[in-house]
Structure formats: C-alpha cells, structure tokens
Amino acid sequence: MATKAVAATVCCSAALLNASFAMAADTAPKPSFSADPLATWQTDGIVWSLASARGVVYVGGTFTSVRPPGAAPGTKEVSRRNFAAFDAVTGELLPCAPSFTGGEGTVRALKASPDGRVLYVGGSFSHVGSTGVASAVALNTAGCTLRKDFRPAVSSTVRAIDTTNRTVYLGGDFERVDGRTRNHVAAFTPKGTLLPFEADIDAPVRALSVVPAHEKLYVGGEFERVDGRSAHSLAALNPTTGELTRTYPSWLPPDSVVKSIAYDGTRFYVAAEGSGEGVFDGRIAGRISNDAMVWKDTCLGATQAVLPYEGVLYSASHAHDCTYTPGGFPERQDRQHLLAQSPENRRILHWFPDTDEGVGKGVEGVGPRALAVARGILWVGGEFTRVNDRPQQSLTRFGSGPGTVAPVVPALSVSAASPGKVTLRWQTSWDRTTAALTYRLYRDGRLVSRQTSSSTYWHRPWLRYTDSVPAGTRHRYRIEVTDGMNTSRKSPSLNVAVPAKVTDKGAGDPWT
Template structure:
C-alpha cells in the first residue's frame, strides 16, 4: 500500500505499435469519434502543479516521479519547495513527501527496483557532489553514496535495461574514459561498463530498449564510423555494436522514442514535425505531420499519444517550407493521439505555450498518461494546470 511518505517505484516506458502505410503516399487523416477508443479523457485530472518546466516523468504503480527546472510545487493553496524533483500520487494528483534536491535541471529519470536514477545538468544532489548522474532511494529520496560516476558533458536520456543503466546525451566521458555521446554503468554500483561503447558523432536525445536491441535517437550524424545510421539506430545491448538489420532512413532530429514487439515509434522535428512508425527492419510504415515538432511519445493500449510544440496536425503528409500544413489541418494544441494505423483521434486537450510538451509516460494498469512541459493551461486557456498534467 503506497502512503504519502512511502514510495516503491520502477519506471514504465510507454509502448506503441503500428500498421503499414508507405511514407511516399499522402496520409489523409480521419478524425475518430467514440470516446471509448481514446483511452483517457482530454481534460487533465486535478493535480499538483509546478512553478517551472517539467522535463521528465516516470511511472510506477500509482506514483509518478517528476523532474525538471522547478523549485516549488503548487498543491492546493500551498507552495511547498521541491528542488527540481518531486513525486505525485497518480490516484488523486496529490504531492507526495519524496523530495530529493538537485542544484540544476533534471533532464531524465529512470527507475529500477527501489532506485531512481537521475540525469541532467546538476553538480550536486542532496548537497553532495554528483556530476550529471545520480541514484536516490525510491522511498526516502536518500542519495546512494556508492553510486557516483562522473560524467563529462550533458546527460539527456537514461534507460534501465539489460542489467545496465544506459546514459546518453552530449557527453564525452564517464569516469575519465572516453565515450562518444553514450555509455553504460552498473545499476548497483555505477561502475563503468567497459564493453558497451558505441562511437557516436553528435548528440543522443533519447534511448529505448527492447529484449534484443537498444535504440538511439537524436541529431547524431554517424554511428560506429558509418553515416548510414545517423539520427535513429539500433545497437547491441552488450557491446554497442551497430545492428545493421535496422536501417531507417531518417534525416531529421529524433526527439523521443517508444518501442514494442519489433516496432519503433519516433517523435521527430523537421519542417513542421513528424510522428513516425518503423518496422523491425527500419522501414517507415506511416507518418503523421504537424506544424511544429513532435517532442514526446507514449502509448496506452492501442492509442499512441504524442506531444510537442505544434498547434495543428496536418490532413496529409505534405508541409510547406515553414512547416505549415499544405492540405488543411485539425487543431491540436501541443498534444494529439492517433490509432495504430496513424489515424488522428478526437483527443484534444488543447495545451498552450510556445515550447509545449517535453515529456510523456503511460501506465496501462491505471489507464493513465502523464505529461510534462512548459504549458500552463488546457482547454484553450480554460483549465489552469501549469507544467505537469495527468490524464486518467
């Protein structure tokens, strides 16, 4: 039983799947009507909010771990201090007592067992020196004194899988050992994994793993000496060697990934933005375009949820030179949902802000979606819910 001051956490990454539509064919989007197909309502649950942007969210059972740039929460009429980390009850949206502190932004959270892993732009956690990477206890928020790898560069993404913590971003070394934008450490001690060392030219913004691969997405131009695997690629979970059987043709930045059952789903930038589905060999199966970048993606059941800084989702795959929809569009302020074939659904929370949604996660047991970003309202300005929202 989870109490206000007792948490047991593990990360849940959203997973999604798709069916084939060629990327060369214009994708006409039909709006689906039945609310039962949408999974969650488009009005956020009444919940705690924050005083600055949320950049990471992660579920376990009925707890949501939240990280970002905020320094305080807003829970009813009170504004308790929360130094870039917090935990929220997914049941009723209340702020929980868990309150570790960092001195800089938290960019990524991963959870395994009773450990919460933090990545970001900080130099101290709970007053102790930690260079961009740390582990705290899921119940108490206490810093793990033995887990202290030093990271050179920025940590932007974490993934706990294959008995490792995969770490990526614009980093160049871990514990003094050269690493090309990504590396791995032991989950328990933080010791550097000497074997997993992909050589990457450019920044990695997202990591996702399945049972046989680790997927990397970002703005990188080269992987392990080859330019054929830029922006989106798969590597071996043990060595970081390129999995050449996955060969998508992606030329724009990949900002977020979700994977399941051999399917890969990417939130992409570009002229406007793209939400794309890729098969196990990397073939693009369908793509949805918008008038701004897609920046986050997750899934609940058969519904794919995506966020970004777009205001419209295009009726076809065509966009103009400034990212505008050429063949008409449907209003979708910073959040949208599609079905497994890429068909736009009626879900439309209508969030505000120029930068929009930066992080999403889902919980299938609760049938819930958590969202973080720079937004402050939903319902076209009618619902006040700054920086964090929970749809259930």
C-alpha cells in the same frame, strides 16, 4: 433547379462526411483517457521528464517550487529543487524531495528500474542535497534515499536513460564518463560499474529505447555519424557491445532530429523535431523484427515525446498542419499539443485535450515535453501555462473513462420563416473526446427534432430544421447538445413569430 441541386450536393456531402466519420470511429482504437484534466499540482518552471514506479510519479525539470491545483503563480508554493514526487492516483504531493543543484541546475531524464525499486536520475547537476555528484545518480524508491553505488562521473548533461534488469544506459552531451571516453552514450551495471559497451557517436543523444528481446538499443538525437558511418539522428546498437547494427538513411531529412523513442510489443515509434523548410516534425512507426518502416505521418509541429499505451500512440508536440495524415486537420495558424493515433495506420483519433505553449526559458515554447502513464492515469509535463483554456502550469494529468464536460450549446437562429413553416439553423459544437454529437431541438418545451452530426474543432458543419406550425402563431425554440454522457444546458429561448401571410419581405426572410 440550381438551388435544389446545390442543396442536394450539400446534403449528400454532409451525409458522406458523417458516414466516413462513423466508419472511422467504428474501426479505430479508442483512447483510454478522458480529455478533461484532473486536479494536479503545478511547477514554477519547465518539466522535462516523468517516470513512475510503485504508484509514485516522479517529475524532473528546471523549477524551484511546486504549488497546489488552482493556485496562482507565486502563491502557496512549496520548495522543490528540480525534482518532485506525487501519488500517481490522488495526485498528492509526497515528501520525497531531494534537491538537485549546481551545474545548470536541471533534471532532464528519469527512468525506473524494471522492478521499480530504483529511480535513475540524469541531467546537469553537481549536488543532490549536500552530496557531490556528477549529473547522474540513483534513488531508492523505498524511502527516497540516495544510493551510494550508482554515482558515475559524467562530464556533461545526461538527456536520456533506459534500463534492463542488468544494464543502465545513459545518453546525452557528455564525452567522458569515469575518466574514460564515452561519446554521448554509456552503459553501466545497476551498481554503477562502467561497462565496455562503447559507440562513437558524434553529437548529443536525446533518446534511448532498449528492446532486450530483440537485442537492440535504439538511439536518437542530433548526430550524423556512428562509428564513422553515416547515421543521421537514428540508429540501432547492439546493447552489449555498442556496435552499430542498423541505420535509417531515408527516414529523416537533414534538418530533423529525434527527440523520443518508445516501443510496444511489435513496433517502435520515433518522435522528430525539425527546423527550417522541408523538415519532418511528426512520428514514424517501425517494425522491431526487421526495422522496416510501417508508416510515417506528415504533421508539422515539433514532436517531443511518444508513448504507446493499450493500442493507442500518444504524442506531445505543437502540431499545426496534419492535412495529409488520416483524421488530421489543416493549417489554421493554431496548434494542437496532444494527439492520439492508431499504431496500425497513423490515423489521428478524436481525442483533443490541449495546452498552450507557455514561455520557454532559453528554449522555444512548445508546450508539453514529457508523457508517462501510472496506475491508468496519463501524466503530462512541459512548459505550458494553460490546459483546455484554464490556468495550469507545466504539469497535468488525465484519468480513464469518458469525459465529464458537456459540449457547448450552440446558438439558434432563424434561417427562413413563411406562413406555416420556420427553418432554424445552428452551427455544430465540438467535443474533445466525442465526434458524433446529438442535438435536441424543442418548440415550446416539446421535443421536435433530434439530429446527430460529427464535428471537430476545425470542421463544424451547420445544421437546419424546418418546423411546420400554424400560420400567424408565436413559438419559443431552445436547443441542447449531448455527447451521450454529458448534456449541455438548453440554449436561451429564440422567440419566433410565424407570418400569417406572405409579405413584401418575401417568404425567405426571418421574422423574430
């Protein structure tokens, strides 16, 4: 009786788990992208920023060359000094190749104008080609030429840029612009005239997101005070004057800072990075209309970028413990670097492409650091060296539609064999884009069982099937698994000799 009760409990638990997966899948939004990467060029250093305009993706970072898809480090390299451009759809390397050098030799921020005609570039550099500049410039996207009108003199690194039709905002480490005091944030006309907009922010700004329809400029970074008022890491400013209009005193603990801010039609999203115990590393959703918090997830693992797109929130981080976030995973001493979540309720969706963390140059390796969508393709940049367990450095991309890689076929084993019956077992596989997988079991080439079960990389239940066969016979069993679009190869044959009678081994022992 005890054995039957345990079996019933396991069975019912598995059924409830699969039912909960199915219910969540039916109501959750669907990610727009496959988890299988497209062929993509690579860089030899960190990608810090991405932007797109008119079918071109621009890549900024700390690197000296790029190389084709599949090329090993040091081979087939093409010179590109901290900046490169690619066709958004084909991924082809384009000839747009101004070099950004001097200073710290890095491009940290890219942003296209709303009409896509101008690309604003910020970082720490003193030259574009042979032209002397000071950490911020603009390029004409047609012809990839350096504009003469937007060349502010910025005293230190630019780390964030956002634009409207009338204003360009810079945020970063600087305290002076064009010889005037501008503490970590400044505003210009599109032609480069410094505007009277001014906010006294006491430490670097790392994120900017302007919402013209609501007259708000969200600012995030490492600061503690704005205009003399307490405003830890996140604030809203008047986009015309720079006046502080909102603080968020309970949103972030003392040792967490804001790395990225983005918004959709109704919400804004905050990405945080913390250090030490009791920090917040995840994402927050707020309502633009009244700045009320909608949700706050509980994942650990510093978040570097957030990007809402077609009803899903994508993020780049090194999440390693999302136990208390719906759909999340427990601490396993490993990390998941790309996530998709429901903007409505923070639920983590079943979309798990992944990178490694790479080797940082003077920074902690965290993997992906920048996200952008261009022509329906998700581009990801960072400091990683592998994507989905295959070599790929610092840049990758994911197309639309379902995955193209079949799940890994499980290994079959005999759980029990007795005269007239064989019980087989296997551990479920998992798929990066599909939770519910179907397992088809064959005896001697004939389909005898079809079971569907939901699994994730952190939760892979075991399945069983008891086959009724004549005593004293021999059979070959094989299994395959499908996600509905892609089907694995059949497993190697498992040869089973069915007992003719009960032996001293007992009916529960396998015969193979």
